[in-house]
Amino acid sequence: MIIPVFILFSFLFYNCNTTPYVQGKQLYLSQCAHCHMEDGTGLNNLIPPLKGSTITYSEEMVCLLYNGKNDTIWKDSTFLVKEMPAFKNLSTTEVTNIINFLNHSWMNNFKEKTIKETVQDLENCIKR
Numbered sequence: 001m002i003i004p005v006f007i008l009f010s011f012l013f014y015n016c017n018t019t020p021y022v023q024g025k026q027l028y029l030s031q032c033a034h035c036h037m038e039d040g041t042g043l044n045n046l047i048p049p050l051k052g053s054t055i056t057y058s059e060e061m062v063c064l065l066y067n068g069k070n071d072t073i074w075k076d077s078t079f080l081v082k083e084m085p086a087f088k089n090l091s092t093t094e095v096t097n098i099i100n101f102l103n104h105s106w107m108n109n110f111k112e113k114t115i116k117e118t119v120q121d122l123e124n125c126i127k128r
Contacts, residue, residue, distance in 0.1 A: 024101025027094055031087060040106055046082075051106040056099060062118055063125035065095050092118045 029038065032050075036042050040051030055061050068086030090098075096118040103110050 021097055021101035021104055023094065024097035024099070025105075027090070027098050028101055031090075032098070035084075040102070050102055056102045056107070057111065057113060059121040059124055061099060062095060062121035065090065065098065066122060066125060092122060095122075 035047045036050050040049060042049035050056055055064075064084060065087050069082065069084040071082045092115055096113055096115045099113050099118070103113070
């Protein structure tokens with residue numbers, strides 16, 4: 001009886017620890033990956049990469065997710081329209097999970113963002 005319980009516990013422990021930020025990953029894949037690509041590399045000059053970006057932990061990331069971005073840039077005699085939709089329907093927990101998934105996946109010095117930090121970032125973003 002001890003061996004089956006040990007095997008079950010080992011299986012559950014292994015699965016729980018190898019897939020952190022599952023909700024963040026699912027949200028990223030369904031909401032973000034079609035533009036920023038599944039591996040976070042973006043799309044040349046049209047869509048910026050998230051992989052290796054310093055913005056992913058910042059307050060600016062929370063603002064971008066919540067407010068989106070609509071910007072026109074003059075480059076090489078042409079206007080490039082850079083637009084990111086707002087995701088106001090996401091909860092602070094969901095935003096935090098997306099950010100933690102991004103940072104866990106692509107940052108060497110990963111620091112987990114708390115929901116409290118995301119709420120504070122969002123409040124600062126709304127005040128602007």
